[in-house]
Amino acid sequence: MKWMLLFTGIVAELLGSTFMKMSDGFTKTYPSVLTFVFWAIGLTIFVFALKKFDLSFAFAIWAGFGILGVSIIGIVFFKEPYNVLKIISILIIVAGVIMLNMSDILLKK
Numbered sequence: 001m002k003w004m005l006l007f008t009g010i011v012a013e014l015l016g017s018t019f020m021k022m023s024d025g026f027t028k029t030y031p032s033v034l035t036f037v038f039w040a041i042g043l044t045i046f047v048f049a050l051k052k053f054d055l056s057f058a059f060a061i062w063a064g065f066g067i068l069g070v071s072i073i074g075i076v077f078f079k080e081p082y083n084v085l086k087i088i089s090i091l092i093i094v095a096g097v098i099m100l101n102m103s104d105i106l107l108k109k
Contacts, residue, residue, distance in 0.1 A: 002052035005045055010062055012042030014069040021078060057100065064097035 016038030023031035050058055071090050074080035 002049060005049040006053065006058060006061060007065075009042045009045035009049055010065050010069065012038045012045060013062070013066060014073065016042055017066075017070050018073055018077070021074075060100050061097060064093050067093050 016035050019031040019034040019038060022028065023035055026032045026035075046058070046062060053061075068090055071082075071086075075082050
């Protein structure tokens with residue numbers, strides 16, 4: 001359940017960020033409103049997830065998957081440029097999140 005909370009919050013934050021891009025600098029009403037709606041939902045869910053996770057761990061997951069998600073959304077839906085260095089950098093972030101998760105499991109006393 002705690003993982004579902006965390007990932008639901010991440011998805012809501014990704015939706016908020018996507019609508020922020022679609023708002024064209026907050027000049028379009030509906031995407032602008034949806035930006036704040038989804039950010040509020042995402043942060044609220046994140047607060048509840050923090051009851052179950054350590055802050056540093058949860059925020060690393062939040063940030064890592066957020067970066068991965070917005071990068072994929074930007075490339076696929078907004079046709080943002082990408083190159084090998086950008087993809088390698090994103091994979092390093094994902095590897096860091098995986099290692100952080102594994103360290104929590106392996107080093108738990």
